[in-house]
Amino acid sequence: MDTTSGPAKEPSLGVLGGMGPLAGAALAMRIVELTEAARDQEHISVILVNDPHVPDRSTACTAGGETPLPAMLHGIDILVRAGVDCVVVPCNTAHLWFDQLQAACPRPILHIVDAVIHDLQRHGIRDGTVGILGTPATLRLGLYQDRLRAAGYQPIIPDPAEAQALLVPSIAAVKSNHVDEAYPLAARAIELLRQRGAGSIVLGCTELPLAVPHARRPGLGIVLTDSIDALALQAIEWVGRRTEACGA
């Protein structure tokens, strides 16, 4: 039986999750919550591979740990064979392997940094200083900086000691289901970048939107763009354009 044919004819999204697993599931949830739909059948078809055994992306980048690439390619293979039309990867650090993933994937992968830039524009922010929070690997290897500069922004990042002291434990707290402990650390990192001139902040690790829940954001006094919601909205828009182009 060919699993690429089946009852579902609508465009289908593949989510390569598990990195971490709460972020993968949260993205699947936000795709539903952010879709305008009056009944089940108007929602978007999603397949989520939420495999948390993918080797740690940060350790691979910064400490010579096992590469996550084969496990990620295995997940992509499951998604493609299941018939998805487009792939999203709710893990910022994983995007350090974006070119290798896209080269091996016959479907488009939507880049999380493009989604975040689109979300900044959605908030009316078209230039100025943007603070980036993320894993030390993401920050050090410049995942966001070049694309933000090319789009007309001035990126700033925490210094390495702050990233170790605030962001690493905040992200680890989310991964171990201690979301409440994650908040004050992330909030402090946001405040430090605000004091240095950031007019908006990118939550550029998919654990950070879980550390800083929507209800607490208005109290922080700065525009936050959330890499989970930004990716969900980018995916929903992709499906909308595809559906329109196919005359569905």
Add this chain to the structure above:
Amino acid sequence: MDTTSGPAKEPSLGVLGGMGPLAGAALAMRIVELTEAARDQEHISVILVNDPHVPDRSTACTAGGETPLPAMLHGIDILVRAGVDCVVVPCNTAHLWFDQLQAACPRPILHIVDAVIHDLQRHGIRDGTVGILGTPATLRLGLYQDRLRAAGYQPIIPDPAEAQALLVPSIAAVKSNHVDEAYPLAARAIELLRQRGAGSIVLGCTELPLAVPHARRPGLGIVLTDSIDALALQAIEWVGRRTEACGA
């Protein structure tokens, strides 16, 4: 390439979701939140097929609508080919087709009613009157009643007019992302069963735990068992037993 072999060797769970899509994503989220884990790699591997285009289960049962069975079997086929060891279906009404799904699936499917009974026992409730809330199809076709009686409980259900007036619009509100409108309707249905002697209530439609969020439950003054959380816990326990049996 054989997608059933791959880097992940740990037991893997398949979730046949989309019915509705918020319930499917919520189950994936609750599996993560209810797992004891200190880092990503200690979480459970999950593949979620969240296809909301499966024909409506209730309409098929009560109004001669298109059968959802082929679409559900297509989803099971995707999960099995992706290498899952066990399947859960976060939709109570879909369990009216349980025997056909299990007959076509070479992996065990955990029955949602067994999960709920196990959860009642986890709450220390081993007998007495249990109120069931669900879709009219679930209630009328007795999905819960026989299994609850066999386990030593006395099931009671809303009358058909109450189910139409309270449960149908509450469930529809969740499916259209109007979760706040769903709560008062579900709370009224709970209160009516409490007045008729129910000592506990089964939220026996996977939209209802979303209609009655955890934070509002203590105010209702009755033990609620939640078919999403019950299924998540059953799945986590299954993986734990399987991991132990394999000496992992």
